[in-house]
Amino acid sequence: MTFKKRDLILFLVITFVIGFLGAYTGLKVLQPKLSKNEQIEIPFTKESTDNQLNENLQTIKEAYELIDHHYIGDIEDDQLLEGAIQGMLETLNDPYSSYMNAEAMKRFYEQIESSFQGIGAEVSMVEGKVTIVAPIKDSPAEKAGLRPNDQILKVDDESLDGLDLNEAVEKIRGEKGSEVVLLVQRKGSSQPFELTLVRDDIPIETVLTETETVDGKKTGIIDIRTFSETTSQEFEDALDTLEEEDIEGLVIDVRGNPGGLLDSIEDILQHFVPQDTPYLQIEDGQGKVDKYYTKLKEKKPYPISVIIDEGSASASEILAVAMKEIGYEVVGTTSFGKGTVQQAVPIGSNKDESTIKLTFFKWLSPEGNWINEVGVEPTVKQKQPEFFYASPIQTEDVLQFDQTDEQIENAQVMLTGIGYDTKRDDGYFDEQTEAAVKEFQQDHDLPVNGEIDEDTAYAIEMEVVEIIRDGKQDLQLEKALEVLYQ
Amino acid sequence: MTFKKRDLILFLVITFVIGFLGAYTGLKVLQPKLSKNEQIEIPFTKESTDNQLNENLQTIKEAYELIDHHYIGDIEDDQLLEGAIQGMLETLNDPYSSYMNAEAMKRFYEQIESSFQGIGAEVSMVEGKVTIVAPIKDSPAEKAGLRPNDQILKVDDESLDGLDLNEAVEKIRGEKGSEVVLLVQRKGSSQPFELTLVRDDIPIETVLTETETVDGKKTGIIDIRTFSETTSQEFEDALDTLEEEDIEGLVIDVRGNPGGLLDSIEDILQHFVPQDTPYLQIEDGQGKVDKYYTKLKEKKPYPISVIIDEGSASASEILAVAMKEIGYEVVGTTSFGKGTVQQAVPIGSNKDESTIKLTFFKWLSPEGNWINEVGVEPTVKQKQPEFFYASPIQTEDVLQFDQTDEQIENAQVMLTGIGYDTKRDDGYFDEQTEAAVKEFQQDHDLPVNGEIDEDTAYAIEMEVVEIIRDGKQDLQLEKALEVLYQ
Numbered sequence: 024m025t026f027k028k029r030d031l032i033l034f035l036v037i038t039f040v041i042g043f044l045g046a047y048t049g050l051k052v053l054q055p056k057l058s059k060n061e062q063i064e065i066p067f068t069k070e071s072t073d074n075q076l077n078e079n080l081q082t083i084k085e086a087y088e089l090i091d092h093h094y095i096g097d098i099e100d101d102q103l104l105e106g107a108i109q110g111m112l113e114t115l116n117d118p119y120s121s122y123m124n125a126e127a128m129k130r131f132y133e134q135i136e137s138s139f140q141g142i143g144a145e146v147s148m149v150e151g152k153v154t155i156v157a158p159i160k161d162s163p164a165e166k167a168g169l170r171p172n173d174q175i176l177k178v179d180d181e182s183l184d185g186l187d188l189n190e191a192v193e194k195i196r197g198e199k200g201s202e203v204v205l206l207v208q209r210k211g212s213s214q215p216f217e218l219t220l221v222r223d224d225i226p227i228e229t230v231l232t233e234t235e236t237v238d239g240k241k242t243g244i245i246d247i248r249t250f251s252e253t254t255s256q257e258f259e260d261a262l263d264t265l266e267e268e269d270i271e272g273l274v275i276d277v278r279g280n281p282g283g284l285l286d287s288i289e290d291i292l293q294h295f296v297p298q299d300t301p302y303l304q305i306e307d308g309q310g311k312v313d314k315y316y317t318k319l320k321e322k323k324p325y326p327i328s329v330i331i332d333e334g335s336a337s338a339s340e341i342l343a344v345a346m347k348e349i350g351y352e353v354v355g356t357t358s359f360g361k362g363t364v365q366q367a368v369p370i371g372s373n374k375d376e377s378t379i380k381l382t383f384f385k386w387l388s389p390e391g392n393w394i395n396e397v398g399v400e401p402t403v404k405q406k407q408p409e410f411f412y413a414s415p416i417q418t419e420d421v422l423q424f425d426q427t428d429e430q431i432e433n434a435q436v437m438l439t440g441i442g443y444d445t446k447r448d449d450g451y452f453d454e455q456t457e458a459a460v461k462e463f464q465q466d467h468d469l470p471v472n473g474e475i476d477e478d479t480a481y482a483i484e485m486e487v488v489e490i491i492r493d494g495k496q497d498l499q500l501e502k503a504l505e506v507l508y509q
Numbered sequence: 510m511t512f513k514k515r516d517l518i519l520f521l522v523i524t525f526v527i528g529f530l531g532a533y534t535g536l537k538v539l540q541p542k543l544s545k546n547e548q549i550e551i552p553f554t555k556e557s558t559d560n561q562l563n564e565n566l567q568t569i570k571e572a573y574e575l576i577d578h579h580y581i582g583d584i585e586d587d588q589l590l591e592g593a594i595q596g597m598l599e600t601l602n603d604p605y606s607s608y609m610n611a612e613a614m615k616r617f618y619e620q621i622e623s624s625f626q627g628i629g630a631e632v633s634m635v636e637g638k639v640t641i642v643a644p645i646k647d648s649p650a651e652k653a654g655l656r657p658n659d660q661i662l663k664v665d666d667e668s669l670d671g672l673d674l675n676e677a678v679e680k681i682r683g684e685k686g687s688e689v690v691l692l693v694q695r696k697g698s699s700q701p702f703e704l705t706l707v708r709d710d711i712p713i714e715t716v717l718t719e720t721e722t723v724d725g726k727k728t729g730i731i732d733i734r735t736f737s738e739t740t741s742q743e744f745e746d747a748l749d750t751l752e753e754e755d756i757e758g759l760v761i762d763v764r765g766n767p768g769g770l771l772d773s774i775e776d777i778l779q780h781f782v783p784q785d786t787p788y789l790q791i792e793d794g795q796g797k798v799d800k801y802y803t804k805l806k807e808k809k810p811y812p813i814s815v816i817i818d819e820g821s822a823s824a825s826e827i828l829a830v831a832m833k834e835i836g837y838e839v840v841g842t843t844s845f846g847k848g849t850v851q852q853a854v855p856i857g858s859n860k861d862e863s864t865i866k867l868t869f870f871k872w873l874s875p876e877g878n879w880i881n882e883v884g885v886e887p888t889v890k891q892k893q894p895e896f897f898y899a900s901p902i903q904t905e906d907v908l909q910f911d912q913t914d915e916q917i918e919n920a921q922v923m924l925t926g927i928g929y930d931t932k933r934d935d936g937y938f939d940e941q942t943e944a945a946v947k948e949f950q951q952d953h954d955l956p957v958n959g960e961i962d963e964d965t966a967y968a969i970e971m972e973v974v975e976i977i978r979d980g981k982q983d984l985q986l987e988k989a990l991e992v993l994y995q
Contacts, residue, residue, distance in 0.1 A: 095849065
């Protein structure tokens, strides 16, 4: 089973991918696909005839000049401009409408660019150490032999101590072709060792595929991690391959998928929603609603289910609700609830420098439902095992027999989840919990003292990460496979 | 000795004056007095020739129109206008530059207006009850017989329970000539009783005067509470009267005075700063400094001292620092530290509706010092007695022998301050503290149990308020009088 980044996000403090994704997903715009004659007319040059508007603009100008000419302090060139735009956007109380000035745009593009070049490994911060979660297939990280749970201590002889994950990732990333030397600590090795990697382009896979056999039926599983420019093509390729393999059922997994480009999800829905039902409706600021249709004659001949969770947002929800309303099962937990579409509009004299991202549209489900702030309800509710959601164990003090503590509760949930049954998870460290800890320590070559110190807590957490990654207890996927053939 | 409002503010949670002051002082602008040819030129109609500025204004216009035309939600008429102005002002990070829209201005004027009409009593919230601190001389409150410590339970049959002081004051205030019925609870009366008052104009005294004899020398004390439009005239009248009485020394008290109009303090300084020294310097945004001089030939023939505290701001500091730099003693604690001058500029097509208050100038002391964020250091440091600064006693639980509690500390400081020496103020309720409580209870007709319950705490606090009001332990004033004749 594929490693599930989203589950790790629930479990670990932060999970990052070096040379892959990064901040990109968070900032992408769900852009509407508009036909030529629907192209949005941005009134950049047109003089408004609206009196109120002209009066207001005149007043803003007065205020601008008053402040610019008379304020006692220094005023930077773009300070009032940016203040005015930020101020106008703030009145909307819309978390998705925002402004990026030239500098922010530059950083943003640099970040995207650098996120495609690097060593190719997913890392997270565990117990204050930058830790490899998984090297990406065929990446420099994999080729150099980096393994899950390796701790990176130094980068080019600079210690990562005290840096946060973002800062550490910045140091590890870099241009294609450049060398980076990592000092790596591996469990089991007594001494840290150095690895030299040559940074490279990192293949961006937004769609991951596998097959599983359920009751003798070959079933495809497509995991869409984000909706980027390449996603719909990747998805089509994956679907083609699976159909060539004669799958008898399909699971589409959009858990933890924050959305992305509207184009991308529109292309994907062409394969599933028949032409008699809109696959999507778009409502503009004036309340005008457009319905969008595919040219698809009929549904796929095989059953399909979709998996969502609370991290599935925007484009993921467009997919989930459309599939639900045309009769497919949707398994998991209620999705995030983002029902709006933003458009990034360059602004100012130098059009490619600053950008306003504005909420232009609502999107509605095929039946016209607006899921904003509500989310998509699954048809089949299924949570992951409790220990997937447990917080990391804080071990400032050693946890031991007869104590009562919230951290003990976390440990009990995790221990039980990974097969060391504590029989209780109320945070009281009783004899049974002590026995479970001892058994765990025995199995993991730790000093068998029945106390949860830093090493034991780390080992428990790593075991949980391992289980989440292996997907062995992925109840949502199990359920999604199960409902296919009922 | 005059009742000192500022001290009460330190002691009680809030102190308000019904039909007097109110929010007015807080919002007043320290306006520069400009000669005709220095009148600020506000470029309302002039077209700017600055390219950067025009470009920026064009970009703001684009953003305005983009949001106005395309945002999916409703946008109110003035929403973007106000957002833009607020946004520009926010970039200044200046707490004194602000914007008031038409509605805010209307509320502001109504508040000022209503603050001049009412029953004329200072009130505060004590133990959850609206309590009369002092009726103003010749006011409806005084004529009707309201007394200090009276609790107001109902206004026109509406209970004040659960209202905050602001809300309660709103109910009590009203137009001149209107009747209001108060249900009053007085200590010593078993039943609350009704009083009917006719609201009236309340005389606004911003300057209070008295005389005291020090070592046989008649000494004038002028207390300036704020610098309003009438203040300089009131001050001149007060000074004339005192000089006719042949005072041999003068104390000017600006403790707790938050400032006000620049005109006002300029007029007052004409009486004290001789013509050879500037009484004030004003620096504009371009760094140009103007020095302002009086026509005064020589200093007053009698010694003068000024009292300041941490609540003395703006115009009060202009006074204090000028007096200090021409050689007078300044007694008290370091002042607030506001060294800027704001100008209120009406803005928009309807010029009297919305206003930008902008920091136009720095003011500097006669010698050119800028006291902003630093304050004026007194030449003679003097704090008030410790119990003036004590917090009210919270008596959720009864405080008693052998307990240790921060509230007991407050009580010990107060008891000792009002003459019941607890010998310690570390918050431990020992036998000596119990004895002091018993003695206090004996003297105040309370059950003599040595415990601080709600009634005892209230009585202690009232006694403290009484002492602060009577000025019997006003160490700062004592010191200011003392330094005059040294």
